[in-house]
Amino acid sequence: xxxxxxxxxxxxxxxxxxxxxxxxxxxxxxxxxxxxxxxxxxxxxxxxxxxxxxxxxxxxxxxxxxxxxxxxxxxxxxxxxxxxxxxxxxxxxxxxxxxxxxxxxxxxxxxxxxxxxxxxxxxxxxxxxxxxxxxxxxxxxxxxxxxxxxxxxxxxxxxxxxxxxxxxxxxxxxxxxxxxxxxxxxxxxxxxxxxxxxxxxxxxxxxxxxxxxxxxxxxxxxxxxxxxxxxxxxxxxxxxxxxxxxxxxxxxxxxxxxxxxxx
Numbered sequence: 700x701x702x703x704x705x706x707x708x709x710x711x712x713x714x715x716x717x718x719x720x721x722x723x724x725x726x727x728x729x730x731x732x733x734x735x736x737x738x739x740x741x742x743x744x745x746x747x748x749x750x751x752x753x754x755x756x757x758x759x760x761x762x763x764x765x766x767x768x769x770x771x772x773x774x775x776x777x778x779x780x781x782x783x784x785x786x787x788x789x790x791x792x793x794x795x796x797x798x799x800x801x802x803x804x805x806x807x808x809x810x811x812x813x814x815x816x817x818x819x820x821x822x823x824x825x826x827x828x829x830x831x832x833x834x835x836x837x838x839x840x841x842x843x844x845x846x847x848x849x850x851x852x853x854x855x856x857x858x859x860x861x862x863x864x865x866x867x868x869x870x871x872x873x874x875x876x877x878x879x880x881x882x883x884x885x886x887x888x889x890x891x892x893x894x895x896x897x898x899x900x901x902x903x904x905x906x907x908x909x910x911x912x913x914x915x916x917x918x919x920x921x922x923x924x925x926x927x928x929x930x931x932x933x934x935x936x937x938x939x940x941x942x943x944x945x946x947x948x949x950x951x952x953x954x955x956x957x958x959x960x961x962x
Contacts, residue, residue, distance in 0.1 A: 715740075715796050715799065715804075716737065716740045716796070716797050717794055717797070718733070718734045718737045718795050719792060719794050719795070720792075720793045721792055721793075722787045722789060722791045722792075722793065724788070724789055724909075724911065728779065728895075728928075729778070729779060729895075730766075730773045730774060731773060731774040731778050732771055732772070732773050733771075733772040733773065733774075735771070737797075738772055740797055741797070741801070744799065744800055744801060745765070745801070746801050747764060747765050747766075748762055748763070748764065748765060748801065749763050749765050749802070750762055750763075750801065750802050750803070751763060751781055751803050751805055752803065752805065753785075753805055753807070754796070754804045754805060755806075755816070759784075761777055761780060762777055763775065763776065763778050763781065764776040764777055783913050783927050783928070785807060786877075786879065786911075786927050786928045786929070786930060786931045787807070788810075788928040788929040788932060789810075789909060789929075791807060791809060791810055792807075792809075792810075792812075793805055793806070793807055793808070794806040794808070809932070810932070865948070865950075866948050866949045866950050866956075867889070867890055867949045868946055868948040868949065869882065869947055870944060870945070870946040870947075871883070871944070871945055871947070872942065872943075872944055873934070873939055873941060873942065873943050873944070873945055874941060877931050877934065878931050879925045879927050880925060880926040880930050881915055881923070881925045882912075882915070882923060882924050882925055882926065883923075884922070884923050887915075887923040887924050888922055888923070890949055893914055893924065894912075895911065895913055895914075896912055897909050897911050897912065897929070898912055898926075898954065898955060899955070900926075900929075900933050900954075900955050900957050901954065901955070901956045901957065902937055902956075902957055903956075903958070903959070908929055908936070909929050910927070910929035910930050911926070911927045911928035912924050912925070912926060912927070913925060913927045913928075933957075937957075937959060940961070943959060943960065943961050944959075944960040945957055945959055946960070
């Protein structure tokens with residue numbers, strides 16, 4: 700049952716019940732189980748769709764499929780996109796508040812326990828998860844038109860060029876997109892298989908960050924990838940700004956040494 704409180708002006712404000720989840724790649728990034736004790740808040744309104752909204756942001760929402768399996772309730776298709784769009788990495792902390800009618804508001808806390816105050820620049824997603832256009836090319840055209848985030852990915856990919864160091868490498872001019880970095884097509888096809896997995900980025904001091912690799916497109920036939928969850932932390936911790944140049948050198952099968960050249 701929602702609690703009723705009073706704000707400074709004396710107006711009633713209802714706050715819904717909450718639960719939290721700690722993100723762990725491969726454990727709850729493909730689907731998310733609703734805690735058993737929380738299910739009682741949903742049973743009277745349960746449907747096959749739910750809407751996830753970022754608290755303090757009115758620009759983005761995600762539609763996810765809701766599945767019941769042996770009495771358990773899960774977020775399924777669409778949850779993966781929420782994870783990718785928000786670049787969620789290991790041990791980041793999410794607080795879910797149930798508003799009503801299968802609407803959830805979500806707060807994201809970084810691994811340093813600070814609340815995230817920047818949000819992905821994507822528009823509202825109202826189509827059911829898993830619906831794709833028929834080709835990679837049509838997806839790209841649609842993304843450029845509809846999502847500034849994906850448009851920025853394309854700009855970064857166009858700016859990226861291949862270089863030869865001791866190991867295979869590519870150089871990219873970092874754009875304004877805080878949450879993703881596109882890998883050039885030639886490099887992606889040769890060294891990065893399609894799928895969802897993690898790699899390690901190292902800086903010049905040999906510090907390491909775990910970063911997710913995800914397909915760079917909505918259609919599985921697209922053959923390029925991008926750096927996603929964890930890239931924002933790497934960029935922030937190394938003070939990488941828009942316009943800086945980064946050279947990514949593949950030193951092991953899933954480890955890259957990043958050479959940073961400020962603009």
